[in-house]
Amino acid sequence: MVDQKVFKIDNTFLDGAQNSKVVLLILNRPIHRPLFDQFIALSPEIICADGGANRLYDLLEDSEDRQKFLPSAVIGDLDSLRKEVRDHYHKQKVEIQDLSHDQDTTDFEKCFNHLISKEAFSDDMTRFLVLGAFGGRLDHTMRNISYLLSLPENIKAYFLDEYSMGFRVPKGKTEIKFSKKFEFTKGCGIIPAQTTRISTNGLKWNLGQAPWDVTSLDTQISTSNERVSNEVTIECDRDIVWMSSLNFLNE
Numbered sequence: 026m027v028d029q030k031v032f033k034i035d036n037t038f039l040d041g042a043q044n045s046k047v048v049l050l051i052l053n054r055p056i057h058r059p060l061f062d063q064f065i066a067l068s069p070e071i072i073c074a075d076g077g078a079n080r081l082y083d084l085l086e087d088s089e090d091r092q093k094f095l096p097s098a099v100i101g102d103l104d105s106l107r108k109e110v111r112d113h114y115h116k117q118k119v120e121i122q123d124l125s126h127d128q129d130t131t132d133f134e135k136c137f138n139h140l141i142s143k144e145a146f147s148d149d150m151t152r153f154l155v156l157g158a159f160g161g162r163l164d165h166t167m168r169n170i171s172y173l174l175s176l177p178e179n180i181k182a183y184f185l186d187e188y189s190m191g192f193r194v195p196k197g198k199t200e201i202k203f204s205k206k207f208e209f210t211k212g213c214g215i216i217p218a219q220t221t222r223i224s225t226n227g228l229k230w231n232l233g234q235a236p237w238d239v240t241s242l243d244t245q246i247s248t249s250n251e252r253v254s255n256e257v258t259i260e261c262d263r264d265i266v267w268m269s270s271l272n273f274l275n276e
């Protein structure tokens with residue numbers, strides 16, 4: 026029998042367990058302060074997608090904090106970036122990239138595509154935390170999920186709001202090690218893009234037996250599931266998005 030390659034996803038970097046490079050991408054959505062404070066403790070590089078810079082600027086009320094948490098770039102078509110915010114970051118020599126010639130990709134995609142095309146971010150150790158990828162307009166959220174599924178396999182992207190965190194699990198067999206500090210054992214879910222044959226281990230309601238041997242958007246999606254272990258194994262024939270609920274709102 027040929028041994029199947031097992032893909033590993035290790036989220037313990039969120040507990041500060043690994044020495045990984047973290048990039049925090051801020052989109053144009055309200056920023057939940059406790060969420061920001063937790064992730065900023067991982068010493069990330071900050072990048073803002075267009076109006077995301079307004080959100081960062083408004084969150085940090087005094088100039089000392091604004092200086093401390095300076096983004097290294099603001100990227101997008103810049104139609105949402107307020108003048109005072111643009112002037113402020115321009116004065117601080119933050120790179121401001123106007124990509125308004127492109128009317129086919131969202132500001133988030135412009136920003137992320139630009140980042141991952143750079144050598145500094147193309148290594149396997151970089152983790153991208155995208156703040157504000159869910160909530161707000163459902164078409165934006167759905168497009169963000171679609172974009173997540175289209176990323177190259179080596180890109181480690183995590184989409185977040187204060188309720189949940191989503192990441193792609195590629196087709197094949199994957200072992201996921203969860204963060205103890207951030208990811209709640211209750212309230213996890215699996216979002217399929219296409220009709221997917223799937224089996225899991227480590228959940229209270231494992232998938233793998235009829236009718237739960239298949240998941241698809243137009244039949245059934247596992248939500249409100251629970252992890253019974255800090256490690257879960259998933260085997261699927263299409264990429265899916267794993268959703269972990271976060272416990273910020275329970276604090």
Ligand SMILES: Nc1ncnc2c1ncn2[C@@H]1O[C@H](COP(=O)(O)OP(=O)(O)OP(=O)(O)O)[C@@H](O)[C@H]1O
Pocket residue numbers: 052053054074075076077101102104105106130131132133134157158159160161162163165166169
């Ligand atoms: N209402 C919203 N709901 C969900 N996500 C949003 C919303 N507004 C903005 N975003 C996210 O933040 C990113 C930056 O937002 P910004 O307001 O600067 O762009 P936009 O002009 O509204 O959208 P687009 O990306 O289509 O140009 C967007 O690309 C999108 O991913």
Ligand SMILES: Cc1ncc(C[n+]2csc(CCO)c2C)c(N)n1
Pocket residue numbers: 102127128129130131132
């Ligand atoms: C089929 C299709 N639908 C919508 C748009 C519009 N659009 C999508 S992203 C974007 C940029 C916004 O900053 C714009 C204008 C398109 N180009 N193609």
